[in-house]
Amino acid sequence: MTNCSRVWCILISVASIITAVIVVCVYYTNPSDPSFTINEFYVSALNLSDISSTTTTANQTIFFDMKVHNKNKVMGTYYDPVRITFSYIPNIKLTFVVAEYTVPKFYQDNQKSKHVRETVATRGIAPFNRTVTTSVFKVEVFTKVGFTSPAYRKKESMDVVANVRVGQTGEKDSDKGIKLFESAGVDDRVGMQTGLLILSMATMLVII
Ligand SMILES: *[C@@H]1O[C@H](CO)[C@@H](O)[C@H](O)[C@H]1NC(C)=O
C-alpha cells in the first residue's frame, strides 16, 4: 500500500465517523410527532341490550377517551386546534361523517399525556343490521404541531386515522387502546432531515 492510499484510508475512516456522529445527532434531535390513542369508545345507539336504542328516542351520542401523548424527552409540543371527525361505516359501501369535536389549541410539556374525554352529539346512528356483530367507525384527527426546539418551532400538519370496531354492547370491541396512524401525505420533517444530512456531507467534502 502506498503512503498516499493510506492517507486516503485514514481520511475516509475519519469522514465516516464524523458522518455517523452527525447522523446520530440529527436523528436524536428530530422530534417525534405526538401519538393519539383511543382508549374508550361507546356508542349508545349500538348497545343492543338497551331497548331504547331501537326507538327514535335513542341516545345519539358517542363517548370517547383519547390520549394525546408527547413522547419527546426534551421538547414541549404546541398544538393547533385538534379537529376530530367520527365517521360511521355501516358497511363497506357507506361512510357517513356523524360527529365532529375540536380541542382548543394547547401546549404540552415533554413526556406528558392529556386525556380528551367527551360525549359528542351525532347526526344519527342506526344499527345497520342488528344481527351484525360489529360496526366500524373511522376516527380521524387533523392538527398542526410545532416544538419548543427552535429548528422545529414552525407548525406542520398532522393527519392520523384509525378504525374502531364496536360490538353489540356499543363499546369498542377490544380492551387495547387503538393508536391512530398517518393517513397520507409526506412528512415534511423527513425532507428537512435529509436536507441537513446532505448539507453536512457537503461540508465534510469541502473540509476534506
Ligand atoms: C347497555 O344498555 C344496558 C341496558 O340499558 C345497560 O344496562 C348497559 O350498562 C349498557 N352498556 C353500556 C356499556 O353502557
Ligand SMILES: *[C@@H]1O[C@H](CO)[C@@H](O)[C@H](O)[C@H]1NC(C)=O
Ligand atoms: C347519552 O349517553 C351519554 C353517554 O353515555 C350520557 O352522558 C348522556 O347523559 C345521555 N343522554 C341522554 C339524553 O340520555
Ligand SMILES: *[C@@H]1O[C@H](CO)[C@@H](O)[C@H](O)[C@H]1NC(C)=O
Ligand atoms: C344481516 O346480516 C346477516 C349476517 O351478516 C345476514 O345474513 C342478513 O341477510 C342481513 N340482513 C339484512 C337485512 O341485510
